[in-house]
Amino acid sequence: MSKKLVIVESPAKAKTIEKFLGKNYIVKSSYGHVRDLEKGNNAVDVEHNFKPKYAVSPEKKKVVKELKSMMKKVDEVVLATDEDREGEAISWHLCEVLGLDPKTTERIVFREITKSAIQKAINNPRTVDEKLVDAQQARRILDRLVGFELSEILWKKIKGKLSAGRVQSVAVKLVVEREREINNFEITNFFKVSALFKLRNEEGKWVELKAEYPQRLSTLDEAKKFLEDCKPAEFTIANIEVKPLKRKPAPPFTTSTLQQEASRKLNFAVKRTMMTAQRLYEAGHISYMRTDSIALSNDALGSIGRTIEQEYGSKYHQVRKYKNKSGSSQEAHEAIRPTNFNQRNLGTDSDQKRLYELIWKRTVASQMADAKLEKTTVDIDISTRQDDQLRAEGEVLIFDGFLKLYIQAKDDDDDEQEEAKGMLPPLQKGQQLDLKSMTGKESFTRPPARFTEASLVKKLEEQGIGRPSTYAPTISKIMEEGRGYVVKESREGEKRSYAVLTLSDGKINEKNETETTGATKNRLYPTDMGMVVTDFLDEHFEKIMNYNFTANIEKEFDEIAEGTLEWQTMLAKFYGPFHENVNQTLEEADRFKGERLLGKDPETGLQIIARISRFGKPLIQKGHFDEIGEEEKPDYANLRPGQSIETITLEEALKLFDLPRDFEPFEDKAVMVNVGRYGPYVKWGDQFISLPRGEDPFEVTQDRAYEIIREKKKADEPIMTYKGEPVTQGKGRFGPFLKINKIYVNIPKKYDPDNLTQDEMIELIEKKLEKEANRYIQKWDKEKVALENGRWGPFIRYKRKSISLPKKADGEKYTKEDLMDWTLEDVMEIVNKSPKK
Incomplete structure (x- = not known):
């Protein structure tokens, strides 16, 4: 029997597949793409029908050499890369560099790495699908042309080392527009009225019934009037309506919905989700993780059905066949699902186990029966307000169905998030109710929520921008430190006062309480640079930044994959107008600083401008050059953390010029307070002393500056000597420490840092020095x-x-x-x- 070489993309996948093939198969990995477009602006020959110039990546030359060597030992090569455009392209490139004919070389595909799937694929080989290769090639070439030419413009018109891209720039625009929507949102207040009634249940025990007034009241006076009217009122049950409800399970996971649910339930970033899913797929535990299909195979449906009936009983099983609405799921034959439903717990680490369990539950729940509930709505008349009613709602779970296994999560701030409604006590129409208390609470309208990584993926998918394979790399790219267009941060909110009116025992009390508003956790914020770049591209490349245009490009890639559109025709149609636009912008556009005029300095009358510097730093400038003359240098001030050129006020900007602040010398050395790259500090002579965390440099007085200097002097005073070297003691971000010869010695919690004995200090120092010596590394500048x-x-x-x-x-x-x-x-x-x- 002939010997065959099977080539896959990853070593982990190779290892799994090798277990299912016999001794006549050798499985090797290409470690992803073996070649790519050449570097530089000559990688695509536009003049000759967009002919690409490819080169084997330097780090892959050894891989290619080994594969060629291995080919000499076998009779046939089988390509087994992933079944999507990227995987198809890898197979085609392998044919090119290994001298294989793509029209005759066996190509096998499978959606899961199981013995049956591999054997079926081996028995049903095909050849490389050049239409899929064309679609991938068109995307790669288009993205190279757009990215290269737009980035060059950004270097010349804004700042060097910036980048732009067909999908990434649109993703940044979504974040920028959401931030501006939040900044421009006008918060209005309103009042919600709720009432608490007391009544006896069937057993004679006192129970409570909570009801609400369904409408909002606009002002405090309206709320007071409502409560005043309710003082003498009688409350009677006018109507009781009982309705059956059904809740259906969510469909199985696509790439996008897996990323969203893993974010909500497991707190995984998008990249972390995809890396973990990749490992589960390569180990043979789940089907392919890049898909936009919600369908399940008949084999999977049968296996899920048997699992449900064994674990929960036949009444919990309900066959559902999901189909995508669009019907154009890109190369996606099946949703993400386990390969063996008998295995509930799989994975080699915590991340894999948790994500696998999530996939297992979601997939199985999708084939379970509806949850059946009974919803009761009670309308309560108010005798003194003929046109108004209070409403109480409750739910009873009649049959849990899929809820026995899985509840879909929602974003914390999702407007559709429903409060859990409890069961109501027995009630009768016409029954009078005793009011225990009534509350009118001030609330506020909320702006749209900032994106999380997962909700941004959801938005991209809704807009038709990108495809399953592009979501994670796009989000990683816009958050890369070098670009700095978007940051993921948790920010503290602000305190806000709200009014509460309470009617109890015939009296109305009014008080003010406080709450925190605007606090966020792991939300996406655009940087000033992200906003400036977005504005520049929006102004000069409106078509590229248009969501519908970007989505239509994706559809054209689909048409290329289906063979209904030629890829060179598509590129020519796009590139001609785009390149003309690029040349026009290079010639006509001025350098873009994102300037925002804040007003005039009351002292000098000069304009105060917020803008981006030529080095990409947000700053405040006092005076245009035409105001002060070309030879004069304007005053500049750096923004503080959390400030933005987009939202800073004139008052806030003027305050920034209060720094640096000079004080009288201390011990004959100059004293100054300022803010630098690493935060606010006191400068004493040539020594920089950081301010304690949270301390405002604008509020530091001369006495406080002297106090900080004294504290630093005291901290730097030796508390002992060790082998002739002075030992100092201090407290840093990681806790208390000793310091000797530039080496920091952490003081463990079991020691009292304020009462260390000399023997304890020596013991800690010697342990640290021994550890340092064992590492054989001097901490001069370990980066170099x-x-x-x-x-x-x-x-x-x-x-x-x-x-x-x-x-x-x-x-x-x-x-x-x-x-x-x-x-x-x-x-x-x-x-x-x-x-x-």
């Missing part, structure tokens, strides 16, 4: 140079070079003590003498 111990002895690591230490004069080996005595100058002398490669 380190002294380490390797297999062949100690060496210097510098800029990816390993430089052996010269032999000792006495021929002896280096000891730990020797290495700890080395200085940075000693090490750099050897580095500088080492031969250049």
Whole structure:
């Protein structure tokens, strides 16, 4: 029997597949794409029908060489990359670099890595689907052209090292528009009235019934009037309506819904979800994780049905066949599901186990019976307000159905989030109720919620922007530190007062209470640079930034994959007008600073401007050059953390010019308070002393500055000496510490830092020094140079070079003590003498 080489993308996938194939198969990994478009602006020959120029990635040359070598030992090659456009493209590129004919080379596909799926695929090979390759190639070329040309414009018109992209820039725009919607939202107050009645149940015990007035009241006076009218009122049950309710389970997971639910229930970032799902897929535990289909195969439906009937009984089983509304799910034949429903717990780590359990429950629940409830609505007449009624609602769960296994989560701030309604006590029409208390509480309208990673994915999907394989990389890209367009942050809210009216025992009391508003956790905020870049692209590339246009491009990729559109035709139609727009913008557009005029400085009459500097830093500028003259330099002030050029007021901006603040010298050294790269500080002579966390530099007085200096002096005073070296004590962000010769020694909790004995200090120092010596690393500047111990002895690591230490004069080996005595100058002398490669 002939020997076959099976090529997959990842080593983990190779390892799993190898278990299911016989001795006549060798399974190897290509480690993803083996080649890509060449670097630079000549990778696409636009003049010759967008001909791409590909090159094997430097890190993949060894892989390609090994695969070619392995081909000589087999009779046939089988390509088994993922069944989507990206996987199809990897197979095609492998054909190109390995000298295989894509029209005859066997290509196998499977949605899950199980023995039956692999055997079925082996027995039903096909060839490379060049229509899918064309779709992937069109996307890659288009994104390269757009990204390269837009990025070049940003470098010239805003700041160097910025980037733009067909999908990423639209994603940033969504975040920017949401932030502006929040900033421009006008918060209005209103009052909600609720009442608490007391009555006896069938057993004669006192119980409570809560009811609400369904409408909002606009003002405090309206709320007072409502409660005043209710003082003498009689409350009678006017109507009781009982309705049966059904709740249906959610469909199985797509890529997007898995990312959203893992975010809500497991607090996973989108990237973390996809990495974990990838590992579960490669281990054979779940079906392919990049899909926008909600369908399940007949085999899966049968297996789920048997699982439900065994675990819960036949009354809990209800077959459901889900179909996508659009009917154009890209290469997606099935939803994300377990491959073996008998296995409830799988995975090698906590993340895998939790995500697998979520997928298992969601998939099984999708085939379970509806939950049946009974909803009771009670309308209560108010004798003194003929046109108004109070309403009480309750629910009773008659049959739990799928709720026995799974409840779909919602975002914390989802407007559709319903409060759990409890069961109501026995009531009768015409029954009079005794009022225990009535409350009129002031509430406020809420702006739209900022995006989480998962809700941004949901929005992208709703707009038709991107596809399952693009969501995670797009979000990672816009949040990359180098771009800095979007940040994920948790921010503290602000205190807000609200009024509460309470009617009890015939009296109305009014009081004010406080609540925190605007607090967020792990929400996406656009940076000033993100807003400026979005505004620039919106102004000059309206078509590219249009959501519908971006979605239509995705549809054209689908048409290419289906064979109804030629990829070069699609690119030509797009690129011509786009490139013309690029050239026009390069010629006509001025440098874009995102300037916002805040008003005039009352002292000088100069304009106060919020803008982005040429280095990409948000700042406040006092005076235009045409006001002060080209030779004069305007005054500048940096924004404080949390401030934005988009929202800063004139008053807030003027206050920024109060820094730096100079005080009288302390011990003959100049004293100044300022804010720097690492936060606010007091400068005393040449020494920088950070302000304690939360302390406002604008509120620091001269006396307080002197106090901070004294505290720092005291902290720097040696409390003892160890082998002639001074030892100081302090407290940092990680707790109390000792410091000796630039080495920090943490003080464990079992010690009292205020009452350390000398013996305890020596013990802690010696343990730390021993640990440092064992690591063979000097903490001079570990990003650039380190002294380490390797297999062949100690060496210097510098800029990816390993430089052996010269032999000792006495021929002896280096000891730990020797290495700890080395200085940075000693090490750099050897580095500088080492031969250049």
